[in-house]
Amino acid sequence: MGKKDTNVRMSLQTLRVLEVFLENPAEQLAGADVHQRCGIASGTLYPILLRLESAGWFVSQWESIDPSSAGRPRRRLYRLTSAGLRRASEVFASFNRGVLA
């Protein structure tokens, strides 16, 4: 395995996804939750989530519930990593510097 490429193309939709996660960095969110908060369509949202996960900004895991007892299937939950939190903060800080300067 080579070194993981941590660079992510920063589109407006990617920033909006990161913004949702930065509101509460410790929170785990499913794709449906992100869609409800920022309104990005599924065709755009899931590639962004997978791209950030591949870059090491996010980690994902299955929801720890019993589908039969919960009455619904388990969801895939995403969470910011420490590296992802640092990089996302840097990205927004650079944008803020550009705006406020």
Next chain:
Amino acid sequence: MSQRNERSTQPELGGVTHWLIHHAARRAPESLSSRLEEEWLADLESRSSPLSRLHFAVGCCWATMVIAGDYPRSRVPAASPVAAARGFVTLIDRNFSYFSLRSGTLFLIAGLHAALFFGLITTLSHTHGLATPPDLEHIVLDPVPPKDLPPQPPGMEVTDWMVRVPKPVVPEPRNIEVEKDPTTEVVEKSPEPYSPPLDPVTPTHVVQQVAGGPGAGFPETADFYPSVSIRLEEEGLSTVRVCVDKRGRLTSEPTTVKASGSTRLDEAALKLARAGSGHYRATTEDGQAVNSCYPFGIRFQLKK
């Protein structure tokens, strides 16, 4: 009524959305196929509206194409029918990293629009035919009579658009006056009658010519009066012709143009003409002395 319709359409749309998600997940990279299918089906449960669920499923199909483009070829099973179904977009994205999926889609849409526009233009040109210019028509226009012409200038006559200028007025050559002598009289004649220009329309310049004649210091006629003629009381007018240069000198031998009736007087007149060389007044043209020949008369007359 509406609730009954919603119940009747929901199972149908539910089957479609599940099939779409299942189909999209199968087209994704093999390592992600099962995960994405389970994840998308779980997230589908959060959508309540059938149309929202259908929109979500269609979005998953689009997401599969994007994800397949993001993942390298090694992660995609080569023999899988998914690879063939992934089609053009995945191929160009793998081979040309700079050619993103979005760019390819935009080029595809632009190409379709261009083809549609070309087809529309071609159809219109065949329907209406090529624009051909009308046949040329020769029309002979009647001459337009002149209207409101300005008044004619005085002394000019306008006829058939030609301007006729009146003949220029040229002053008559000045008569030569010779000093009066008590015994003789020199009569000068006009050298040549004035002839107007042949072309009356184009006289651009009229030369002011003044004929020459005996000038200052010209010998006295009495000094050349023959003594025999005085005794015989011969009188007469002899006309001689002289050629004079610019300085009043003879350029050739004087000749008798008209005899006086006395050979002695005629010879005396020629002697007088020769003696006057250098004292002739040269003919002038526009004030400039020129060489010329002219006749003048010498009258021998006795005192009464």
